[in-house]
Amino acid sequence: MVTGTRPAHAVSTPGMRQARWYVLAAAASGIAACVLLAALELRQEPDPRGIVLASLGTLLLVVALAGALYRSVPPWSAAANGRRLLAGCAVAVVLSAPLVGPFGATPGRGWAFVGAALAGAAPLLLPPRYAVTLMAGTVLVTAATAWWLGGPVRDAVTVTVVLGLCVAVWNVLHLWLWTFQAQAREGRDAVARLAAADERLRCARDVYALLANELSAIVLKAELASRLALVDGERTRQETAEMRALAASALARMREAVHGYRAVGLREQAHAVARGLRDSGLRCSVTQPKRDLPPALTEPLVAVLREAGAHVLRHDRARWCTIEIAREASGARLTVVNDGADDGPDIAASGLPALADRLRDAGGTLLTRREGGTFTVRATVRAGS
Template sequence: MTVDPVDQRMRRARRVTLLSLATNVWTTVLLPAVGLAREPDPVRVVLGAVALAGFTVAQVAVLHAAVTPWLATAARRRRHLALAVAALLSLPLLGPVAAGAWPTWAWLGASLVGMTPLLFRPAAAAATGAGVLGAAVVVTVASGGPPATALLVTGGVGAGVALLTWVQVWFWDLLVDARQGQAARARLVVAEERLRFARDVHDLLGHDLTVIALKAELAERLAPVDGARAGREAAEARRLAASALTRVRAAVHGYRAVDLAEQAAAVGEVLRSSGVRCTVEPPTGELPAHVAADLAAVLREAGTNVLRHSRAGWCRIEFTRDDGAVTVTVRNDGVRGVGPDGFSGGLRGLADRLAPSGGRVRASAEEGVFSLVATVPVTP
C-alpha cells in the first residue's frame, strides 16, 4: 500500500500512531534498564547496555517501518532482520544482568512479544510469542529466578502490549485504506470527465469522418472516368471536413468555457473526497464569461487553502447576487493561527486578477473559522 508522504493529515496521524506504538513497547524496554542499575558487575553492565542500545535502535527502525507504507520491501526486511539479530545477541549479553534480583531479559521479551503484530500475521505472531516466552523462562531459570516471573512479565505484559499494538496497527491500516480510497475517487472523477469529453469528440467526428472517407474514395474512383462528378464529391468532402472542424472547435470551446456551477460542484466533490463535509449553494442565472472565470479562480484558490492550510471538518460555499455584482463566500473551520497572512501569494494573486474588472477579495479568521469573500461586478 502507498500513501502520499506529503499529505498533512496523514503525516499527523502517522506521528500520533508512531508515538502511541512507541509508548506501548518502550515501557518494556526501559524496565530492563532497572536491571542494569542493579547489576554489580561493571562488565555485565557495559555489555548489557550495548545490547539494550542495539535492540532499541532496531526497534525504533521497525516501528518507523510499521507506519511508513511507502518504504521499500527490501528496506523493511532489513529492519526486521536487524531486530532479530539484536534480540538474539541480547540473550547472552543482557540475560545474566541482575541475575536473580531483576527479570531483566523477561522485560525485553515482553517488548518482543508486544511487537509481533508488527512483524507477522496472527498465527506466526502467536508462534513467535510462544518462542520468546520459552526463551524468557529458560533465561530466568538459568539466572536463578522463578519461572513464574517470566510467565507473568513476558507472557502477561507482552500479550497486553501485543493486543494494544495490533489495535493501533489495525486502525492505521484502515486510515491508509480510507485515504487511498479518497484519492482513487478523486482520480475517478477526473477520468470520468476525460471519458465524457472523449465520447463527445467521438460522437462528433465518427460519422463525419466516415462520410468524408467514403466521399474521398468515391472521388478517387470517379476521377479517371467522370472528372466533374469527382470534383463535386471532393468539394462535398471538403465541406464536410470544414463542418466537422467547426463542430469540434465549438465542442472544445464549450469544454473550456467555465461553468461556474460545475466548478463549484467539482470543488465540493474534491473536498468531500478528502474528508471535509462540504455544502455548496450554486450561483443562479447566467453569468458573463469573465465573471465566471474570475470566480472559478477564487474557488480553486479557496479549495486549495482548505486542503493545505487548515484542519477543516466542514466547509460552506455560497454564491449571492445583488446590486450588479456576484459574491462568493467560502467558510471553513479548522483555521490555524490568528488569521490570514496579508502577504499571502494566493490572496495577492486573486486581488490582482479581480482588480481590472473592479472586483475585490477579503479574508478573515474569527473563532477558528476562516472566511474568504470575493465580489465581482457583473458588468465591467
C-alpha cells in the same frame, strides 16, 4: 498482523501522517509500560553498579526497538526490512539479557519485563511468520536467563508471555485501524480515477458518434473531387460545396457538444471542488448566495475555482480551505483561502497567472496573496464585462 500492498498516495495527506504517528505513539506506550515495570523491579537492586548496567541494557533494547518501529510503520516496509530488523533485535537481545537479567529483587524477572516489550512490538516489526519466530525466541531467552540465574522460570515466562501478548494485541489493533484507513483512502482515490476515466470514455464515444459519419463522408467526397477535378469541373464544385456543408455541420454539432460539457454552474462546481477537498482529508466550507448568479458572471469564475481547488490539492500541508462566492453591486466575487502556505507550491507553476490575464481582458481581476501561513485567491468580475 495486518499486511497488504502499499497504498499509492495514502500517506501524502496530513490526516494519514497523523494516523501513522498515532500508531507509533501506541507502540511507544506499550514499550514504556514494560520498561516502567522493569524499572520498578530493578530499583530493588542493592548494588548501584547493577542498576547502571541494567539501565544500559534496557536502553540498548529500547533504542533498537524505537529505530526499528520508526522504519517499519507503515507495515508495507516490514517485508523488505524483515531480515535486517530480526538481526538487529537479536543482537540487542544478546547484549541486553546478560546486563538486565542478573539484577533486581528476583533474578531474571527484570529481563522478563524488557523481553515483553520486544515480544509486543514484534507484530509491528515483521511479517507474521517472522513475528512469531521473534516472540518465541524472546520467550526462550527469558526462560534460559531465569534458569541460568537460578530464578523462577515459570514466573519469568508468564510475565513475558502475558504482558507481551497484551502489548501485541494493543499494537495490532492500532495497526489494523491505520491500514484500514489507508486502504479506504486509496479506495476513494481509485473511485475518483475511475470516474474520471469513465467520463473521458463517454466523451470519446460522444465525439465519435457526432463526427464519424460526417468525417467519413468528407473523406469520400474529397477523394471523388480529386478524381473529377480534371474531368468534370461542375461536378467537382458540387462535391466541394457538399464537403463544406458537411464540415460546417460537424463543427456546429461539436461546438454544441463542447458547450454542454463546459456549461457547469458555479454552484455545482463549488460543491464538486469541496467534495474533492474533503475526500483528500481537508476541512472545507462553502458560502454561496441564495440565488444563482447570471451565466455571464459565473463562467469566468468556474475556471478560477477549478484551478484554485487544484492548487490546494497540490499543497501537502493544507488542512482547511474556505470557498466564498458573493454577489456585489458591480458583479461577483470568488474567494478561496487555505492554510499551510508557508512553503506551498510555486504559483507560477499553476494556471492562476494565465487566468489572471483572461479575467483582466474580460474586465475582471484576480489577486493572489500569501500571508500569515494562508494562501488567498480572490477573483472579481463585473456585470458589464
